[in-house]
Amino acid sequence: MKKYCPNCIVMPDPGSGENINKVAESVETEVIATDMSHLNEDFVKTAHEFNMKIFVDEDKGGAEEWTKIISWGTDGIQTDDPEALVNFLKSGKHKH
Numbered sequence: 707m708k709k710y711c712p713n714c715i716v717m718p719d720p721g722s723g724e725n726i727n728k729v730a731e732s733v734e735t736e737v738i739a740t741d742m743s744h745l746n747e748d749f750v751k752t753a754h755e756f757n758m759k760i761f762v763d764e765d766k767g768g769a770e771e772w773t774k775i776i777s778w779g780t781d782g783i784q785t786d787d788p789e790a791l792v793n794f795l796k797s798g799k800h801k802h
Contacts, residue, residue, distance in 0.1 A: 708734075717761060723749035730756040737761060737781075742771070747778045754779065769794055776800045 707716050717739040720729040723746070729738060738758050740749065742765035753760045761782035762775055772794055775783055785791045794800065 720744075723752050726752045726756060726758070730758065739763070739784075741765070745775070745778070745780065750778045750780055767791070769799060773800050 707714060715737055716733060716735045717737045718729050718733050718735060719739045719741075720726050722744055726738065726749070729735070736758060737760075738753055739761050741763040745760070745762050750760055759781035761784055762780050763784045764771055764775070764786075767785055767787055767790070772783060772791060777800075783791060
């Protein structure tokens with residue numbers, strides 16, 4: 707990938723958290739992607755131990771899900787409703 711697009715950011719999806727170490731060993735990346743079926747607090751902790759950021763595809767979105775994602779220390783949320791997520795973050799409701 708770097709050969710054809712040196713400025714691109716590679717975001718592999720390791721699947722389950724058990725595969726994060728394999729990704730870290732085989733792919734030079736600072737960011738991994740996942741979805742809500744694999745994301746949990748241990749997933750985030752393991753990725754951060756390898757100095758990787760985590761971007762997650764939300765499932766249903768909304769305050770409850772976003773609060774959980776943020777509380778686990780996830781670094782980015784991919785959403786189909788960015789305006790609602792920005793308003794939620796600006797409201798400070800995720801900081802309870």
